[in-house]
Amino acid sequence: MKQELSRRSFLVGAGVLGAGLAVSMAGCAPQAAGSKGASSQATTASTTDGPAFLAAPEPITDVKETLEGDVVVVGLGLAGVCATRAAAEAGLKVVALERCPEPSARSGQFAVFNSDRARQMGIEDLDTAELVNEMMVQTGHRADFRILKTWADNCGEAFDWYTGAYDGLLWQMPDGEKYDADSQVFIRASNVFEPYRFGVDHERVFSGTMSFSAPERGGHKPVMLANFEKAQATGNVDARFNARARQLVKDGERVAGVIFEDVTTGEHMQVNAKKGVVLATGGYVRNDELLAYYIPWIYNMKDRYAFTYAHMDVNGDFTDQGDGMLMGHWAGGHIEEGPHCAMAHGDLGKLGVDAFLQLNALGERYINEDLTNDHFGSAIVRQPDATIYQIFDANFPEQVKHMQSSLGAVTSVSPEIAATVDEWTSAQGSTIDELIENLDVDAAVAATMKTEIERYNELCEKGLDEDFGKTPERMFALNTPPFYAIRYEVDGGPSTENSNALRCLVTMSGLSTNKHAQVLDENLHVLPGLYAVGNTQGGRFLGDYPTTIAGASHSMAMTYGYLTGKFIAEQG
Incomplete structure (x- = not known):
């Protein structure tokens, strides 16, 4: 029997596993019918309090082994890799779980400004409050100003840290040598726009974007992999691939661990986290049930879109299914109010x-x-x-x-x-x-x-x-x-x-957090022990993805991964 919960109340499922920790949710995120195909249809069943996917599944009890760590990072995309490296460099023992066989990356544009590197590349400093206020207008003031401002104030520092992991990275200066994307990995300033003119320009846009180029259209992936290698070099990272997180584990009100499945064998393992769990599983663009419920204006016209960046696990299943958002909700986290955002x-x-x-x-x-x-x-x-x-x-x-x-x-x-x-x-x-x-x-x-x-x-x-x-x-x-x-x-x-065809890349709304990426409960108070970064984190984009400044999505994922790993370490 599944326990059912409303958007405003959470009924905890009970079970005792590992070191006396209570299991607060279990099971996998519901799969949309035919979710592999572009023409699959959502089949969301309703409960008395909402769609079926909001109900916490039964606890998993067949745990083969239990691991221990300070931090569990769930998902090794850009945000997860940055969180893993930052926490590991701060001396924390990190268990990193990734459903795919390797870390996943897409594209290569990053909004970067107010740093020495940005200035060298010809990007002028921005007034971060001015930028964020415009982004708030573009999102109908539904975003969280504090989250956006924290990103804007720290993205330059985070980018310098991120790019520093790749030895030999080239910087293509505005008037300097031009590099070859077929053979070299380099960064150039892109989307440098003329200043906004009130009364002339219809939309306000800001300059401050750098783009990675790499062989085989690799974007920033070589640099992201260098960051992961940097994390592993600390000796503080236990990375598990082909590992799909299935549930969060709670000790009282605190999120204290994760149960994951080896997708090659079906076996379950538990990881206990002394300091926190970071959800970085991305969005839910390939989950028809979630897409139909939270972004129906995309779902109802999805045959008009080309769905790109199809990350899959070894079984051929799409990985951007909203696993982190659902697990966080089942553990008591609040899924932010809509309208949710897709990058389309x-x-x-x-x-x-x-x-x-x-x-x-x-x-x-x-x-x-x-x-x-x-x-x-x-x-x-x-x-x-x-x-x-x-x-x-x-x-x-x-x-x-x-x-x-x-x-x-x-x-x-x-x-x-x-x-x-x-x-x-x-x-x-x-x-x-x-x-x-x-x-x-x-x-x-x-x-x-x-x-x-x-x-x-x-x-x-x-x-x-x-x-x-x-x-x-x-x-x-x-x-x-x-x-x-x-x-x-x-x-x-x-x-x-x-x-x-229009491209639908990712969804960009998720769990409500504060400016430290701490997940909030249904009353918007901190849910201890749980963090969300990347496209699992809410408070960033609502409605349409604003092109106020190009590359904001990547930049926020990088910056909040970096800041969150450090923040958890600083909590003592």
């Missing part, structure tokens, strides 16, 4: 999200086109047939220079790209009528398109966008042939074919 975005190919005229499948202009990456994605999937047309004329190579620089924007076009425009556009025409005819839309849509283009040209001539308020600097009349259109239909598809 895309672009328009060669011209990115540049603010050229956009018409939807009905031929209607539908938005101020001056958007950043994630907000563009949110808008397009809400249009008829999830289809839009980006329309421009022969002057586009010069016009892109006037676009707001931001994540996903294009502010320069090479002569080679300009010369091949017929290859990467959907239709061309020597007149507007010919362009519309070549788009092969029905008569009603064609008539609407022509009316909307005439209206747009009229507004451009006025120098005032009376309809959507786009800045005059980006109102370019369609006057100079030939004319071009990119038809962009969001239709999902494999992650290797993203030109016509």
